[in-house]
Amino acid sequence: MRRNRPGGQQMHGDDQGGNGRDTSHNPPLPDEVRADLDRASRLEWWTLFWLGTIVIVMGLVMGSSQAMKAAWIEDLLSMAPPAMFLLAQRWERRAPTRRFPYGFQRAGSLAFFLSAAALAAMGGYLVYDAILTLIKQEHPTISSIPLMGQEVWMGWIMMAALLYSVIPPVILGHKKKKLAAKLQDKVLHTDANMNAADWMTGLAGMAGLAGIALGFWWADAVAAGIIGADVLRDGLRNLRISTATLLDGAPRCLDSADIHPDVERIRAALPEGYHLRARETGRYIRIEVTQDQSVDPGEELSRALLDEEHWRLVAVTAPGAEDLCRAIPGVLDPDRDPLRGVAQGGDARQADSDRDG
Amino acid sequence: MRKVVALLVFGLLAACQLPLDPEGTTDRVQGAELVVGLLTARLGETDRAAVAAVAQEFDASPRLMNAAPDVLMAELESGSVHLLIGDVPSNTALATHAAATRDFGSVRIGEDSHKRIALVRTGENGFLKRVNIALGTPAIRTRAATAGQQTLDRTDRQDAAQPAGGAADAR
Structure with a gap:
């Protein structure tokens, strides 16, 4: 049985900020941020170009050196984050649709997760x-x-x-690192870090080759192992951060799994008695402020909306609880508010979330 | 500046002596004996010239060894045989367990023509480089180009009479 769920397209209206702008569809960006985004895109295109030449050059001379193969694979994988960034940037600006009523702002998070998974798998x-x-x-x-x-x-x-192979990525990596901090873009930050650390990969590869030249057969495999461990470390760290983002975790810092200080800043600004929940959709932060921590709709309202599948409805936020009750036949009990506990305003869809942000 | 130049010159000279062999094949062959495993009953003109060139490069005496391919491969891997030769095409399956030298001429297998190579022990990069130098000499290249498919009888016919499983040396 197909049913219309609360939220959906209606959420667009709910997402209207205090200034009346539609914040769910193409959030307006300050000119400076937009310029930085354009610059980041240009840098990513350059990165793809240079990495392309590096992958070709390395592929031509790779031979049977394991360290070279590891470095080549790392360079090949380094193309994923810039490609993901460019794709995500296109997707996140798309308008919400009926099938994706919240828009595509999390395309960046998904891209981040995919590139982290690729890194971890290849590092392993x-x-x-x-x-x-x-x-x-x-x-x-x-x-x-x-x-x-x-x-x-x-x-x-x-x-x-x-x-x-180390020169162009290191230069580009340092340029992108500054932009990533301004844009709070995790994909860009991961990419910049990988690029900036490329000199270590190159050095390890060269050390492995020097070892072979001196007759140490094991040097190549040791160098490849070091490069692999570095790739694995990057991948696992990024997987941890990206998983937290996809699980509606609180916004995280760019370079660690710690909660972003902006969350604490928002919490500190709220009057006493208000509760805050914050999460991240791509580079954006979404918060939900309630006076009552519970968003449980209660069984009566859930049954009225979803019949047997009432158990699936675990959280409701509504602009006006009483108005909503009156609008739903068979729910309103004049002596009892069925929306008791329903959060007023905001954009809450999770029932069990971290109350501390 | 002088120090930098001196360091660069020293580095280049040192690099000319590299790479070294992990198992010391070059040191064992140099001025001593080059053990050559034959993968064919008849050694072609090109292969014979290649053996001679490699032996000359190391100032070594070639000792030909005849045995079944798997025995020769095992001997190559253990370091008892230094070079495997005999109509070896560049796409040989043996190359997964041995290192291929540079090509010198061609070898015809059925209708197809492939580059002709020889095999050495894996990882012996210094030895391989010297073998490649020997196989790249103009004399070998010219001979390889004109040799065609002509084959010569092996140097020692007595070796051909040896059973395939047993390693027989021929000088």
């Missing part, structure tokens, strides 16, 4: 592969090629490629 694989190589004592073979009349060991060419 690289570590596993490196350990396996060490256990099996596989000796990496790096051949040589004739170049300008000389037989040149490919390891030197790989080192040159690794050196090239």
Whole structure:
């Protein structure tokens, strides 16, 4: 049985802020923020271009070095966050639809989660592969090629490629890091961090190759393991933050799983007796302020709205509880307010949420 | 500035001596014996020239060894054999357990023509580089280009009479 649920498109109106603007559809951004977003987009396009050249160069000289393979995979994966950022930026500005009444602002969160999952999976694989190589004592073979009349060991060419692979991302990473803080954009921040830390990957890869050159067969696998562990660490940290965001957790800091200080600032500004719940949709914060902490609609109202499926309705927020009661036949009991406990105003859909934000 | 230049020159000179072999194949072969495993009953002209060039590069005497491919592979992996040769195409399945040298000429398998290679022990990068230098000499390249599909009898016919499972040396 298909039923109209409370909320839905009506929520657009509920989302009207005090100044009457529609905050659910394309929240207006200050000119400065918009300019920063445009700049971030341009940087991400440049990142994709440079990473593309790096992936091609590294792929051409990769050979059978495990450290090179790990660095190449990391560079390939580094293309995910900028691509996700650009996609998310397009999606988050889309208007809400009947099927997605809250809009697409969380496209960024989803993108963040996906890139974190990819990072964690690939990091885990690289570590596993490196350990396996060490256990099996596989000796990496790096051949040589004739170049300008000389037989040149490919390891030197790989080192040159690794050196090239760290320069553009490190420069772009530092530029993006500043913008990420201004825009409070986690995807951009993750991307910037990965880029800025690329020199470590390059250094580890070069150390692995230098080890091979000196006859230490294990150096390559150790370097690959270090790179893999770094990728895994990034992936797991980002998974933790992105999962919290997708689970309607309180807004988190850019670079840690700690709750963002802005939440405390809002809470401190509220008069006594008001309760705050805050969550994050992409780069935006949504808060719900109630006087009564409960948003339980009560069984009577739930049954009137959903019959047998009343158990699914766990939270209702309404602009005017009495008006809503009168509008629903069979609910109003003049002596009893069925909407007792229903939050007044706001945008609450979660029943069990962290009351502390 | 002088120190930087000196350091760069030193680095380049040192780099010329690299890479080294983890298992020391170069040191064992240099001025001593190059053990060559034969993967074919008949050694072609190109392969013979390649063996001679590699032996000359290391100032070593070639010792040919005939046995079944799996035995030769095991010997290569243990370091008893230094070079596997004999109509080895570049897409050989053996390359998963051995390192391929640079190509020198072509080898015809059925209707298809493939690049001709030899195999050395994995990870012995210094040795492989020297082998590649030997196989890249103009004499080998010219011979490989003109050799065609002509094959020569193996140097020692007595080796061909040896049972496939048993390793037999031929000098």
